[in-house]
Amino acid sequence: MGIVDIEAIESAAELIAGHVVRTPTVPSPGLTALLGAPVTAKLELLQRTGSFKARGATAKLLSLSEADRAAGMVAVSGGNHGIAVAVMAGALDVKATVVMPKSAPARAVRIAEEAGALVRLTDDMGSAFALMSQLEAEGLTLVHPYDDPVVVAAQGTVGLELADDTDDELTDVLVSIGGGGLIAGVAAALRARRPGVRIWGVETEGAEAMSQALAAGGPVPVALSSIISTLSAPSVSQLTYDHVSALVTEVLVVSDAEAVQGTLDLAEHAKVWTEPAAGCLLPAARRVLERVGDGARLGLVVCGGNVTAWDVMSWADRFGLR
Structure with missing residues (x-):
């Protein structure tokens, strides 16, 4: 199928303008203090329907x-x-x-x-x-x-907006992975607009469709056990695999407990109410900072916020988080 090109992403942006929100891209003083490196958040949880979808x-x-x-x-x-x-x-x-x-x-x-x-x-x-x-x-x-180039191109408009709103200041962008449509589109947009930026994918244990595909050399069926249903794809597609294998630096895997803790940290430090599919970005960001060293400037694609306070509290209790 090949990689979705920047023209397709720009066309998608024109097509959906007026139907969706151009979500804010904001520096996060709270996350910057928490992680010890400059953090910019793309607040896609403020999108219509509560996520980039x-x-x-x-x-x-x-x-x-x-x-x-x-x-x-x-x-x-x-x-x-x-x-x-x-x-x-x-x-x-x-x-x-x-x-x-x-x-x-x-x-x-x-x-x-x-x-x-x-x-x-x-x-x-x-x-x-x-x-x-x-x-x-x-x-x-x-x-x-x-598994659709039209959908991938439209999810790529998140990356287009992120590139337009940040000039050249980001070094590393983190994106959650379920089936891989968001990271495929964002990576295609950023590669075209900000070729120097490293892109990192994040999955949770028990929802590792992309990690396992990369290890196997192509999409494979995976056993799902993560509590995070919004990241739980039974396999990635050839389309999303091709994008990630070509464009993404690495896919990191964090535990469900770390993802839920990340949700609590985003609420406390970034003042945004996210689902664990976005919470997983924080533990992964710490690993990226360890890996790349000084001078990193992070971009986090905060993909969604469709979770109740009750859900998060019950998970926090289950994992003994405070």
Whole structure:
């Protein structure tokens, strides 16, 4: 398939403008003090639907033919992609079916249903992807969370905005990985606009689809055990693997407990309420700083905030965090 080019990302930016928020890119004094190096945060948790996923969902819906839209959409999701497809489909008057595992956040299910989508729950992520494929075979139009160049290009608009808003001041940018759509797009945008920047991916233990793909030389099915459903892809795609293997410095893996602690630290020090899929960036940032030494200036793509206070507190109790 090849790498998504900067022209495709710029076209996606034009397509989705007016439908999504151009989220703030801000220096974080609190995280700078905590980590001991300058930190800039791209606050994609302030996006419509609470995560970057609105970008890809909107671009895909807008790029479809009338016949494809009339057939209705199907999406599979651990939470955020489902919310995005449901809400953006509702806004564009398109029928959507969202398939989620029972482990998906109850809040995500509720929001998708309130937006008018039909939500189908399955036992786990593997069976969710299987049902998605079945519904696609029955005639629904697939909006894949990451195996689609249109979606990857639209997620890349996050990187385009980050490049435009930071000039040349960043040395290292950290991006969470589920199926890899966000990091693929961001890496493609930054490679074109800021070729000197190192890009680091972050996964949690038990949701290591990209790490295992890199070790195997291509996408492989992985066993999922992380509590973080929004990072839990049963495998990456060839498209996202190709981007990461070509463009990303390294993929770091942190524990669920570290990711939840990162969520608490982001609340306390950055004053933003994130989900652990973004919280995982903080422990990874400490490793990057150890690795690259003095002079690093970090950019964190804070991907989403779709989690309740109750969820975070129960995880914090479970892991004995204070």
